[in-house]
Amino acid sequence: MNLGEFLFLLSGLKWTVALSAIAFVFGCAGGLAIALMRTSGIVPLERATAGYIALFQGTPLLMQLFVVYYGLALLGLHLNAWVAVSLGFTLHASAYLGEIWRGAIQAVPRGQTEASSALSLKYVSRMKDVVLPQALRISLPATIGFLVQLIKGTSLASIVGFTELARAGNMVSNQIFKPLLVFGVVGILYFLMCWPLSLYGAHLERRLAAAER
Known part of the structure; x- marks a missing residue:
């Protein structure tokens, strides 16, 4: 493999990162609304x-991308590949993050909500100041x-x-x-993206478990 071919792989890595970031950011917004x-x-x-x-968790991601790209085209809405996969992954992410x-x-703890209600906090304040930070x-x-799963799942965008x-x-x-x-x-590049995130997630899980003892 020469330098030009390796740089082409790095170009693909750039789009993997961009797609993951877009799907995660907009999926977070949609997931919060759903939650x-x-x-x-x-x-x-x-x-x-x-x-x-249930729809997005019960169907394969590959099929979801296929439907967004080809199904919408049948309805007269022709999306280029970049927009289609961004939309497909965003919808997928919002469903999973929402759950x-x-x-x-x-x-x-229910007592937190009851206490905030007793203090006459309205719904927005109760969620923003009490419930969501803990959640x-x-x-x-x-x-x-x-x-991590979303990053690896971007490989299906080639469909x-x-x-x-x-x-x-x-x-x-x-x-x-x-x-x-x-x-x-390619596997090494995926590993270098996902492994630090997995370590960080495991670290947070241990900290959370220690705090609850």
Whole structure:
């Protein structure tokens, strides 16, 4: 593998990082909205968001990307590969993060909510100042774990022709006919992205467990 081919892999790595960041940031925003609706006590909202989560957790990510790219085109909405995979991964992330944070919100001791209600705090203040800071702390290990899965899942974006790290590796492999070498490098690049995050998530989980003793 020469320098130009390695730089092409790094270009794919750049798009993997960009796609992961976009999906995670917008997925966080959507996930927070879903978590709040899931715990709102409003039955129609809870049922609608439960169905949304079940849909995305119960179907393969590959199929979701396929539907967003090709299905919307059938309805007359033609998206380029970059927009399609960003939308697909964002919807996927919002469903999973919404369920993670729903569990974290419900894990906050009920007495905290009752005490804030007794102090006449309104819903927004109660969630912003009392519940969500504690829920965020509880959910951090699982959130980081999902981010690791999201980064690895970006390899499926090649289904619509998006050139991220895995697709770049496949293209280089087809040129130089050294798949073991190329995908070994690709694997190392994925490892260098995901391993520090996994270590950080495990560290946070240990700290949280120690604080609860």
